[in-house]
Amino acid sequence: MTLNEGHLVGVVTRIALIRSTASLRLALVSVGILFGLSLALFHWVGFILAGFTIGLFAASVKEAMVAALFVWIVVLITFLGYATWYGQLDRVFSLGELTFLALILPLALIFLGAAVRTVT
Amino acid sequence: MPFSLTRRRLLAGGIAGGLAVLAVPSVREYIDLLAPGSGGVWGDLGPAPSGTIDGPYGDATVRYDEEGVPHIEADDERALQYAHGYVQGYDRLFQLDLFRRQLRGTLSAVAGEVTVESDEFHRRLAFERAAEANAAAISRTETASILEAYVAGINTAKADLTAPIETSLLEYDIDSWTMTDSFLIEKLMAWELTGSFRTLRRAALAETFSPSIADDLYPSRYDHDVPVLPGGRDAIMDRSSPNWSPPPAAVNWLSSFEPPAGQGSNCWVVSGEHTASGGPILANDPHLSLMAPPIWYEVSLETPSFATRGVTFPGTPFVVIGRSRHAAWGFTNVPADVMDFYSFEVDDEAYRIGDDWLAFETDEATISVAGGDDRTIERRFTNHGPFIDRHDAEVAIQWTGFGGTRTIAAIRDMQWVDGHDSLLEAVDQWDLPPQNFVYADIHGNTRYQLIGKIPIRRTDGEAVRGDQLFDGSAGVGRWDGFEPYTVPTWDGFIPLDELPHAVDPAVVSNANQRIVDDPLHYHAEIHATPYRAERLVDRLDAAVADGSIDIESMIALQQDIHDALAEAVSPELAEMADTADLDAVHEALDDWDYQMRTDAWAPLVFELWLDRFRTLAFTDPLEAAGLDDSYVPSDWILANLPADHDWFSTAGDRDALVTEALEWAASEAAEYDDFGSFQQTQIDHPFEVGFLSYPRYPMPGSTHTLKNFRRDPTIGPGWQQVIDLGSEEAYGRLAGGNIGRVLSPHYADQLTAWIEGNYKPLDWSPTETRRLEFRGTSS
Numbered sequence: 001m002t003l004n005e006g007h008l009v010g011v012v013t014r015i016a017l018i019r020s021t022a023s024l025r026l027a028l029v030s031v032g033i034l035f036g037l038s039l040a041l042f043h044w045v046g047f048i049l050a051g052f053t054i055g056l057f058a059a060s061v062k063e064a065m066v067a068a069l070f071v072w073i074v075v076l077i078t079f080l081g082y083a084t085w086y087g088q089l090d091r092v093f094s095l096g097e098l099t100f101l102a103l104i105l106p107l108a109l110i111f112l113g114a115a116v117r118t119v120t
Numbered sequence: 121m122p123f124s125l126t127r128r129r130l131l132a133g134g135i136a137g138g139l140a141v142l143a144v145p146s147v148r149e150y151i152d153l154l155a156p157g158s159g160g161v162w163g164d165l166g167p168a169p170s171g172t173i174d175g176p177y178g179d180a181t182v183r184y185d186e187e188g189v190p191h192i193e194a195d196d197e198r199a200l201q202y203a204h205g206y207v208q209g210y211d212r213l214f215q216l217d218l219f220r221r222q223l224r225g226t227l228s229a230v231a232g233e234v235t236v237e238s239d240e241f242h243r244r245l246a247f248e249r250a251a252e253a254n255a256a257a258i259s260r261t262e263t264a265s266i267l268e269a270y271v272a273g274i275n276t277a278k279a280d281l282t283a284p285i286e287t288s289l290l291e292y293d294i295d296s297w298t299m300t301d302s303f304l305i306e307k308l309m310a311w312e313l314t315g316s317f318r319t320l321r322r323a324a325l326a327e328t329f330s331p332s333i334a335d336d337l338y339p340s341r342y343d344h345d346v347p348v349l350p351g352g353r354d355a356i357m358d359r360s361s362p363n364w365s366p367p368p369a370a371v372n373w374l375s376s377f378e379p380p381a382g383q384g385s386n387c388w389v390v391s392g393e394h395t396a397s398g399g400p401i402l403a404n405d406p407h408l409s410l411m412a413p414p415i416w417y418e419v420s421l422e423t424p425s426f427a428t429r430g431v432t433f434p435g436t437p438f439v440v441i442g443r444s445r446h447a448a449w450g451f452t453n454v455p456a457d458v459m460d461f462y463s464f465e466v467d468d469e470a471y472r473i474g475d476d477w478l479a480f481e482t483d484e485a486t487i488s489v490a491g492g493d494d495r496t497i498e499r500r501f502t503n504h505g506p507f508i509d510r511h512d513a514e515v516a517i518q519w520t521g522f523g524g525t526r527t528i529a530a531i532r533d534m535q536w537v538d539g540h541d542s543l544l545e546a547v548d549q550w551d552l553p554p555q556n557f558v559y560a561d562i563h564g565n566t567r568y569q570l571i572g573k574i575p576i577r578r579t580d581g582e583a584v585r586g587d588q589l590f591d592g593s594a595g596v597g598r599w600d601g602f603e604p605y606t607v608p609t610w611d612g613f614i615p616l617d618e619l620p621h622a623v624d625p626a627v628v629s630n631a632n633q634r635i636v637d638d639p640l641h642y643h644a645e646i647h648a649t650p651y652r653a654e655r656l657v658d659r660l661d662a663a664v665a666d667g668s669i670d671i672e673s674m675i676a677l678q679q680d681i682h683d684a685l686a687e688a689v690s691p692e693l694a695e696m697a698d699t700a701d702l703d704a705v706h707e708a709l710d711d712w713d714y715q716m717r718t719d720a721w722a723p724l725v726f727e728l729w730l731d732r733f734r735t736l737a738f739t740d741p742l743e744a745a746g747l748d749d750s751y752v753p754s755d756w757i758l759a760n761l762p763a764d765h766d767w768f769s770t771a772g773d774r775d776a777l778v779t780e781a782l783e784w785a786a787s788e789a790a791e792y793d794d795f796g797s798f799q800q801t802q803i804d805h806p807f808e809v810g811f812l813s814y815p816r817y818p819m820p821g822s823t824h825t826l827k828n829f830r831r832d833p834t835i836g837p838g839w840q841q842v843i844d845l846g847s848e849e850a851y852g853r854l855a856g857g858n859i860g861r862v863l864s865p866h867y868a869d870q871l872t873a874w875i876e877g878n879y880k881p882l883d884w885s886p887t888e889t890r891r892l893e894f895r896g897t898s899s
Contacts, residue, residue: 037157044155079156086166087865095811095862098161102154109155112138118131 015120018057025057032057033071036113040075040106047075047106051113056120064117072107079103153288160288164863168890169210169281175894177202177269182894185886188858188866191420194894198269200423201437203894205273208417209297212434212860213277214284215413216301217294218806219435223247223304223311229488230292236489241377243485244499245506245517247311249605251303253524257607263529264299270437271299285862286807290490297435305435306528310521312379312408313453313553318645319461319587320371320515321751323362328745331361333767337753340587341634344650346657348556348568348628348635349620360588364463368746370513375750380833382823383408384648385452386678387558388629388660391566392846396670399846400560403674404441404450405837407828410803412814412868413860416839420884426535429882431839431854438531441839443850443882446538447561448843452630456554456574457645458520460599462504462592466514471502472593480507504592505604516592518599520573524607525551530571539565540623547571548616551608554643556630562845568628570619570635573610574643575599587645614641627664629656631826649756651684651824671849674842679877680826681716686726689759690714693729693782700779705786716825718796718818721789727799727822728785734758736781741771755824796820801875802834803856814856814868817875827877840879851879 018024032053040046051068058064083092092099141147153160168184178199183191190207194200208216221227225242227235258264274297287294318338326334340359365371385406392399408415416431421439430442441450464471470479480500487495500507505518526549533546543559547569550557554572559565577584579596590597600612620635622628632648659677663669694709705725712722738752753761761767763774771777792798796818805812821827821836829836841852855874859866873880 040155041157043158044151046157047155075156083165083863088165088863091863091865091867092165094815095161098154098811101150102156102159102161105151105155109151112135115131115135115138119128119135 047109048113051110055114055116068114075106163282164861172893178896180894182892183888184890189418193422201270202273205270206277209274209277214286220301232490254303257524310553323365327365366513370511372748382830384632387450387452397846402448402560403842405840410834412805414856451555454554457586462516465593522604569621573613685824686714724795733781736777850882
């Protein structure tokens with residue numbers, strides 16, 4: 001076993017520990033989502049990062065997918081709620097296909113990040 | 121396990137594929153645009169600017185009303201205009217940049233190949249040099265210092281606030297605004313109202329067909345009896361036939377940069393002796409291009425020394441059309457002849473004037489092209505202006521707009537006008553574009569005045585008409601007191617008191633028709649067809665007779681949709697439809713009241729017939745001769761050119777063409793439910809993409825109705841106002857929305873009310889929905 005392989009085993013072991021510890025898992029996923037969504041205010045990579053955190057620490061693939069869907073719904077509610085609050089909802093929907101694409105886009109990016117659960 | 125490993129490899133490949141897609145530049149560009157939170161499209165999502173901001177020129181308060189109209193107050197005019205610049209710099213920033221790029225000839229730097237020809241035209245005419253001459257014309261005046269503050273406000277907004285969505289789409293940053301840029305906007309509006317190559321087209325028509333055909337298709341006046349000011353003066357000099365012509369291809373090219381045909385306006389004033397309130401009522405609705413956002417910007421400005429409310433152009437700091445506390449004013453276009461064309465004997469680098477050979481002033485201009493190769497053009501200038509040598513043309517263009525004009529000072533001085541004397545002082549500075557100006561005040565004064573500088577062309581000391589092509593080498597058609605790209609003295613131009621005017625008229629109205637039958641000076645090649653004017657005069661006369669003139673009746677008059685052209689030709693059409701066994705068409709036209717209603721079928725048939733007959737009788741034969749559709753004569757000619765005219769030996773038998781157009785209209789009309797399903801608003805953003813353009817709605821009216829609407833290009837009353845100086849009530853409506861940010865609730869919030877003719881009060885005290893405070897940072 002090389003030094004790098006040793007580190008890798010250590011990382012995998014720690015991730016497995018986090019995945020099996022509900023409170024720790026919840027805390028890290030929450031922090032990751034918050035950080036990712038905050039970053040998404042400035043760059044869309046934040047959506048991938050939020051999804052990646054979910055995928056990395058979720059207990060199962062199913063849990064990762066459900067959590068990713070939940071985060072997307074939170075993004076939708078926040079985005080549309082914000083537009084509603086400032087009286088811009090009808091203007092947002094006046095953009096038609098662009099708005100539809102914009103609403104689907106976070107789903108795709110979050111799921112892309114969360115898909116890491118399927119290979120780890 | 122082998123299966124699990126394979127599945128994981130497949131999934132890992134899927135993730136890698138997904139990431140690889142994100143690495144594709146065009147995909148990343150879309151995500152950069154659309155991602156919620158960071159996407160460029162969403163920059164305006166959330167609160168519009170509000171709160172407290174530094175005000176380097178002093179305190180000012182901006183209160184936005186329920187329709188996104190800023191009401192700006194300050195003790196100092198510079199502080200006021202800094203705040204005004206700031207709000208325009210947010211509300212209309214992209215439009216400002218678009219307009220200046222058009223006139224500077226720098227559109228291609230952001231739009232690419234598609235605008236190269238436009239850039240070349242605007243570079244060759246050197247509008248930016250003309251705008252610089254404007255700056256020289258008002259330098260060291262108070263107006264210049266006010267404009268400086270306004271420009272600073274635009275630049276602060278540009279630096280501090282979110283960029284418009286359009287710049288995200290085109291991926292560029294907007295440069296700082298300058299005083300010259302504001303003058304470019306003035307030049308743009310002047311070009312929109314006076315830029316005309318009709319003289320060249322008439323010459324090309326004469327060359328291609330015959331001088332008599334050219335004269336009849338392009339007459340110098342329409343035979344009607346509703347001039348603005350009835351009664352004549354001295355007879356004007358005769359018209360001459362063209363003696364040379366640039367190649368049609370060159371005229372086609374130049375004509376493609378003309379403003380769209382059909383721009384005009386309605387304006388009238390009724391004195392207090394005929395109104396319910398006992399004070400004058402003034403109404404005005406200018407018909408310019410309709411676009412999203414509108415060409416007009418609604419604003420209210422107030423200092424202790426004046427208050428104005430109305431509309432201005434983005435890039436212009438003062439109210440152009442509107443009201444003050446004690447007066448109201450409005451305009452229609454004349455349209456004056458302020459552009460002449462000169463041929464020269466040319467020898468490489470020089471052109472001859474009399475016995476002298478003068479070197480062309482030359483330079484090179486480089487047109488940057490986004491995604492393409494830059495173009496460099498050599499520009500040549502004569503003492504009469506830019507020398508155009510495209511498509512084998514060799515013609516110099518002289519336009520009053522190439523001089524330094526002071527119109528902005530006139531607009532500013534309107535803020536204080538309170539009677540005839542101060543009015544004349546203000547409008548004497550109005551150099552361009554010449555306008556029919558209508559005025560009324562709370563003291564009961566009313567006035568009609570043609571304003572603007574119009575040249576008296578001289579050949580051997582004698583005044584000559586301007587609708588001819590001049591031999592520049594022979595020194596004919598000279599304008600005294602004018603040199604392009606400098607500040608003119610205007611010595612050889614028509615003095616203000618020799619332009620048509622009426623002091624305290626009881627009723628005066630204007631719909632761009634002929635002003636007087638025999639003007640003292642030549643001032644226009646042709647005025648508008650009289651269809652709107654006839655209707656306006658008839659209805660105003662009737663209203664005066666029955667004493668029913670108040671705000672409501674004048675708004676109703678602006679909304680009138682009676683088509684006088686339809687009234688003139690429909691009986692003949694109905695008869696020919698009967699002969700052609702087009703029973704439904706015959707019945708519809710026979711029973712029609714000539715109202716261009718959206719829920720009716722007859723106006724649909726009529727408009728379809730008109731379009732088709734115009735094509736068959738004019739567009740097609742002109743195109744067959746190599747002349748584009750800019751040569752198509754007016755609808756007056758279409759309706760009145762006799763069947764035995766020489767033209768129809770070229771175009772075909774008139775009656776056969778009328779019938780063919782009727783048959784086509786009957787067939788085409790079956791595709792629509794009614795006129796409203798055919799004629800829709802179609803008010804688009806310059807990008808012509810759906811989400812930036814206004815939604816379509818059925819639109820009543822036509823190009824010949826007072827409620828004016830042209831489908832293509834879209835033209836209409838972008839601003840409507842009716843002001844009663846007796847009751848001091850005022851009502852108006854903007855076509856679209858005041859804030860040009862697509863996510864703003866005020867992007868299109870006035871549109872349906874505008875279509876319905878539902879006006880709003882133009883109050884001084886708004887219901888505040890948002891506030892900006894500018895706090896002075898220096899004395």
